[in-house]
Amino acid sequence: MEASRASAKRGQRPDLRIALAGQANVGKSVIFNQLTGLHQHIANWPGTTVEKAEGTLFYKGFLIDVIDLPGIYSLTHYSLEERISREYIAKEKPDVVVNVVDATALERHLIFTLQLLELGRPLVLALNMMDLANKSGIEIDVRALEEILGIPVVETIAPRGKGVIQILDEAIELHRKSLTPKAPSYGKEVEECIRRLEQALADADLPYPRRWTAIKLLEKDEEVWRIVEEKKPDVIPLARDLISELEKVHGHDSSIAIANERASLASQITRRVVRIVKPRKPSLGDRFDELATHPILGYLIAILFFLGVFSLVFGVGGQVAEFFEEDLSEALREIWVNLFGVSALPEIGWSAVEGTLFLLGLAIPYILPLYFLTFTLENWGYLSRISFLMDSLMHRAGVHGKAVIPLLLGFGCNVPGCLAARIMDTWRERLIAMIMATLIPCSAVTVVVMGLVGRYVGVEWVIILYIFALLTSFLTGVAASRILPGEAVELIMEMPSYKVPSFKTILVMTWLRLREYFYIAAPLIILSGVIIKLLELSGALPIISDLLSPITSGWLGLPKEVGILLIFGILRKELILAMLASLTGTLDFSQVLSTNQMITLSLVTMLYIPCVATISTLVKEAGMRTATLVTVFEIALAIMVGGAVSRLLLIFGIS
Amino acid sequence: MLEEGQEGVVVAITPRARSFSLGSGFWGSFSRRFRWGWRRRGAAWGAVKRLADLGILAGTRIKVVRKAPFRGPIEIEVGGSRFMIGRGLAERILVEVKPVGSQPSLG
Numbered sequence: 001m002e003a004s005r006a007s008a009k010r011g012q013r014p015d016l017r018i019a020l021a022g023q024a025n026v027g028k029s030v031i032f033n034q035l036t037g038l039h040q041h042i043a044n045w046p047g048t049t050v051e052k053a054e055g056t057l058f059y060k061g062f063l064i065d066v067i068d069l070p071g072i073y074s075l076t077h078y079s080l081e082e083r084i085s086r087e088y089i090a091k092e093k094p095d096v097v098v099n100v101v102d103a104t105a106l107e108r109h110l111i112f113t114l115q116l117l118e119l120g121r122p123l124v125l126a127l128n129m130m131d132l133a134n135k136s137g138i139e140i141d142v143r144a145l146e147e148i149l150g151i152p153v154v155e156t157i158a159p160r161g162k163g164v165i166q167i168l169d170e171a172i173e174l175h176r177k178s179l180t181p182k183a184p185s186y187g188k189e190v191e192e193c194i195r196r197l198e199q200a201l202a203d204a205d206l207p208y209p210r211r212w213t214a215i216k217l218l219e220k221d222e223e224v225w226r227i228v229e230e231k232k233p234d235v236i237p238l239a240r241d242l243i244s245e246l247e248k249v250h251g252h253d254s255s256i257a258i259a260n261e262r263a264s265l266a267s268q269i270t271r272r273v274v275r276i277v278k279p280r281k282p283s284l285g286d287r288f289d290e291l292a293t294h295p296i297l298g299y300l301i302a303i304l305f306f307l308g309v310f311s312l313v314f315g316v317g318g319q320v321a322e323f324f325e326e327d328l329s330e331a332l333r334e335i336w337v338n339l340f341g342v343s344a345l346p347e348i349g350w351s352a353v354e355g356t357l358f359l360l361g362l363a364i365p366y367i368l369p370l371y372f373l374t375f376t377l378e379n380w381g382y383l384s385r386i387s388f389l390m391d392s393l394m395h396r397a398g399v400h401g402k403a404v405i406p407l408l409l410g411f412g413c414n415v416p417g418c419l420a421a422r423i424m425d426t427w428r429e430r431l432i433a434m435i436m437a438t439l440i441p442c443s444a445v446t447v448v449v450m451g452l453v454g455r456y457v458g459v460e461w462v463i464i465l466y467i468f469a470l471l472t473s474f475l476t477g478v479a480a481s482r483i484l485p486g487e488a489v490e491l492i493m494e495m496p497s498y499k500v501p502s503f504k505t506i507l508v509m510t511w512l513r514l515r516e517y518f519y520i521a522a523p524l525i526i527l528s529g530v531i532i533k534l535l536e537l538s539g540a541l542p543i544i545s546d547l548l549s550p551i552t553s554g555w556l557g558l559p560k561e562v563g564i565l566l567i568f569g570i571l572r573k574e575l576i577l578a579m580l581a582s583l584t585g586t587l588d589f590s591q592v593l594s595t596n597q598m599i600t601l602s603l604v605t606m607l608y609i610p611c612v613a614t615i616s617t618l619v620k621e622a623g624m625r626t627a628t629l630v631t632v633f634e635i636a637l638a639i640m641v642g643g644a645v646s647r648l649l650l651i652f653g654i655s
Numbered sequence: 656m657l658e659e660g661q662e663g664v665v666v667a668i669t670p671r672a673r674s675f676s677l678g679s680g681f682w683g684s685f686s687r688r689f690r691w692g693w694r695r696r697g698a699a700w701g702a703v704k705r706l707a708d709l710g711i712l713a714g715t716r717i718k719v720v721r722k723a724p725f726r727g728p729i730e731i732e733v734g735g736s737r738f739m740i741g742r743g744l745a746e747r748i749l750v751e752v753k754p755v756g757s758q759p760s761l762g
Binding site for chain 1: 706707714724728733738743
């Protein structure tokens with residue numbers, strides 16, 4: 001693209017602020033990435049865990065700030081994302097709003113466009129996926145659409161960057177002329193109600209446009225209702241009257257009546273501008289969908305994808321991880337010792353280096369490909385099919401099908417798992433998905449389980465342990481959904497058609513996520529490495545393991561030294577294996593641990609605590625109290641289950 | 656209960672599951688009116704509003720594309736795009752089966 005990217009310094013005031021708004025799966029973020037490239041930063045909207053993506057570019061002498069609003073279906077008060085978007089548009093007043101819509105389903109998207117028009121900001125309509133629309137025989141009369149809506153309409157094909165520049169041109173043009181669109185007008189009765197409310201609100205000091213406030217009053221929007229009650233309480237009785245009148249005429253709840261108005265206007269507009277030249281034929285995607293959602297084959301295909309992703313991640317990743325943790329680590333260690341020698345202070349410094357290497361050894365081989373592959377599957381459209389298949393099962397844990405995504409990522413590392421829980425609709429579901437994700441055995445746990453049970457006891461026991469861990473995660477979800485207040489939300493999710501993945505978008509998303517991962521995990525991993533080194537040097541470790549011995553050896557039946565291992569394991573779980581080797585001075589663990597002890601230790605490792613990086617993610621996403629509760633719960637669970645299983649195994653003659 | 660591939664027109668979306676619906680039954684001739692409490696609407700309400708925002712309202716033509724196994728969600732086609740809707744919610748969408756082409760437009 002020809003627009004040069006701004007190396008804008010933070011704090012420089014943009015000349016133009018553009019907000020991208022649209023429903024999910026319309027290619028909004030692809031357009032955002034085309035516009036801003038890597039000149040973007042992702043933060044959270046203040047006080048929330050909803051992502052705010054903002055980027056800058058320089059075009060035609062304008063420094064342009066682009067904000068990617070969350071993908072939403074409407075501008076009600078219903079979800080956090082919707083509230084954020086509408087507050088932003090109504091209160092922050094971006095210079096231009098760009099509404100990205102899917103040209104293949106124009107009617108449905110126009111309903112949202114009408115809501116944006118009500119808000120009265122200058123609006124550009126980006127008709128995205130024009131290639132797909134043309135291919136499926138849909139013709140859209142763009143000029144007519146412009147005329148009816150009274151706003152500029154641009155045809156775009158986001159992955160190819162087509163039309164993206166025109167969006168900027170139109171936005172700048174609108175800004176120059178400072179054109180605000182005409183609000184859409186609805187049926188006679190509704191318009192009459194709106195007019196009377198607008199009149200009554202004439203002298204009120206409102207943070208929102210007057211017409212929009214009137215419409216939202218009729219829709220019984222809680223937030224708007226509250227504001228009007230506060231600023232102009234005498235309008236409320238009028239609103240009540242008008243609402244009951246409207247409900248009498250329409251026979252529906254007033255908000256549904258208004259939704260109906262929008263839907264019928266959208267359908268009228270669509271009939272005037274859209275022509276279907278040939279009927280839709282079943283596409284390759286439809287045929288693949290037959291398989292992907294098949295009651296038996298669907299699950300098989302999902303398992304194949306799952307195994308494919310993980311064998312790729314672990315097969316290739318394992319090699320790379322080894323390089324970081326062994327070859328590079330040893331080489332650096334040698335240099336370090338030559339430079340500083342072996343005494344207390346350099347040793348502490350070395351522990352920080354070691355922590356950094358570990359972080360790289362986790363991020364580059366495991367988390368990077370995992371993110372990349374997951375985003376590819378998502379961008380292609382396959383992940384929603386997994387949600388479709390798994391919804392029924394996940395419902396029993398009080399969450400819906402979308403929750404499989406955080407859980408899948410959890411197998412690589414619990415940190416991305418917890419972060420991915422953001423996709424859930426409500427806070428309650430987010431929390432349940434997060435708690436479940438912390439109980440998924442991650443790649444570090446897999447190293448321990450394979451190294452102990454896999455090597456010395458047998459693969460069948462590894463499988464049993466995994467099933468046990470998944471069951472624990474599931475049952476914890478069930479328990480959490482019983483305890484937490486609120487009702488389970490039903491799944492309403494778009495089933496996107498399959499698309500050729502946009503690798504630029506996938507790469508940008510992978511990179512931004514990876515960066516976020518570093519920000520969250522790095523400080524704690526490095527810091528706790530140093531703290532543990534200090535404990536080791538001060539000789540406190542044996543004292544701690546003595547203190548823990550009633551639990552470790554008394555109840556769990558493990559050697560006393562395990563206390564130290566478990567302390568290290570908090571830092572990063574695969575240290576349990578490394579420390580076991582260095583404490584016992586042997587690599588043949590069968591000499592120091594019995595079969596029973598290996599299984600118990602593996603089980604405890606799986607359950608006993610989220611690692612520091614995961615805990616800090618929980619703190620960031622859910623708050624200190626929740627993070628503490630989850631940690632305490634998991635320690636208690638591991639101790640209880642570990643001891644019980646150890647005794648159970650003894651009864652079955654496994655000692 | 657609409658079978659896979661069958662089309663129908665939404666008659667109403669009820670707050671609670673009924674025996675005749677998209678999920679589990681066949682709705683006959685008339686729709687009952689429901690009054691929701693004034694400004695006190697539960698989770699069910701949110702779902703109805705969300706469906707309305709997607710353009711799924713009384714009068715909308717819906718096609719059931721497929722149903723997920725184990726009473727999982729239902730995939731529907733509305734105005735050229737597809738959605739999955741949890742079975743519990745789908746059971747509250749009352750539909751009337753009409754021959755193709757005779758559906759009057761929204762208004």
